[in-house]
Amino acid sequence: MQDEQSVGSRLEVRFEAMVRAFSGDLFRYALFLSRDRSQAEDLTQEAFLRAWRSLSSLREESKAKSWLFTTVRREYLRQFERFQPPLDELDPERMPEPRGNEAETMWLRRLIERLPMIYKEPLMLQVIGGFSGNEIAQMLDIPRATVNTRLFRARVHLRQLLDGRNLELRDDEASGG
Amino acid sequence: MNCFEFRRLMEIAPRGAGADAMAHALECARCAQSMKDALAFERKLAQAVDVPIPKRLEERILLRQSFRARWRLPAVRPVAWAWAACLSLAILVAAAGGGYLYKESHLKQELVALIEAADYALVSRTQLPDGEVADALRPVGLAIGEMPGRVSFAGRCLVKGNLSGHLVLREREQPVTVFLMPEEHTLRRVRFERGGWSGLLIPVGRHGTLAIMAAPGQPMDEMASRVLRTVRWDSA
DSSP states (O other), rough: HHHHHHHHHHHHHHHHHHHHOOOHHHHHHHHHHHHHHHHHHHHHHHHHHHHHHHHGOOOSSSHHHHHHHHHHHHHHHHHHTTTTOOOOOOGGGGSSSTTTTHHHHHHHHHHHTTSSSHHHHHHHHHHOOOOOHHHHHHHSSHHHHHHHHHHHHHHHHHHHHHHTOEEEEEESOOOOO | OOOOHHHHHHOOOOOGOOHHHHHHHHOOHHHHHHHHHHHHHHHHHHHHHHHOOOHHHHHHHHHHHHHHHHHHTTTTTHHHHHHHHHHHHHHHHHHTTHHHHHHHHHHHHHHHHHHHHTTGGGGGOOOHHHHHHHHHHGTTTTTEEEEEEEEEEEEEEEEEEEEEEEEEEEETTTTEEEETTTTOSSSEEEEETTEEEEEEEOOOOGGOOEEESTTTTTTHHHHHHHHHEEEESOOO
16 A cells, blocks of 8 residues: 555656646647637646546656647647637737837737647747657647648748738648748 | 758758758858847747746646545545445445434535535635634624634635535645534534545534544644634624
8 A cells, every 4th residue: 555655646746747847838838729818728737637647658758748738739629629719900000019029029929829720830839849840740640841841831921920021821731831 | 951951941940950050050151140030030939939827827737636636546546445335334324323424424525525626725825814714704603713823715615505614724834624514513523534635523512513624644633623712603
């Protein structure tokens, strides 16, 4: 019984370390997917509860991290794909007066939110999660070349919008990157 | 690596530039500038995604997990089965002997369910003002004098359909839950373990019942004495 209790205790310590290490980034990723803070918290909570149930199989920290991000994504697709909170119009008149970096940061945040999902997902996995191209390809179950194309287009598009060039980025990928 | 490949890399993974890319940047001034711009844009991206996370998110996740853990850890399962057996036995005895044990068992079960349903009450560590605690208990017909400890939550709940007082105190930084149940009458002082919680039921004469619930190992008798000394049960 003591052995079982010490196993339980070790699992709890490990779980807490995972929560401390990943919950912030996981919430941010969930928020950019769902664009809703309460949904993002639900997704984060759910991912960690599932992680607790599968903790003994999540031995490597790097795998645990990608497992958590993948779980958030799957749960989002399962639960919330049909519900998309309305986006505010990107009306420059409604944006705060640019005051240095803060206004630009807010503006860029809204531009990211508006990216089509196929571009937003790999970009957020890279920028928030710090995952490599190969890891993102595995997590999204798409070829590495497709990940590269989507990352390329996402950045170019954001940069153009930030520079005031309003170019359309569509969901389809008819042309190559 | 040529300029085209370099510029493409800067749009795909600017932070992942390897030795090839660095060597090219040293040779090509325009690509070096392109790298500088790309890294500046990465800093902006990182700032943009750095949204504030909800307060106490980590604590809420850990709290939910701790409730699940009590039922899911291998070490706990045999205990849960043992308690299920005890519960069955208690029901049999109650059926034969007048139902008292059943009533007591039901009360314990309800108290555990109440704690787990009101998990939010366990999160706060901030001490409440004395007045707030007194205000919370007044509608239950209870008055409180000196605080029995560091009260971090004060509210009311329904125990078996009857309005009851609900306090959470911090002892050695751990939460100890107190239920003050004027409508619940028990016959004996009883200590119990259920659902991963330790509990203590104390009859308070004709005034009702006091219950103390805490994680196993937390001292409860002294807390019970302090609560009994300071709470007046017939203030209505």
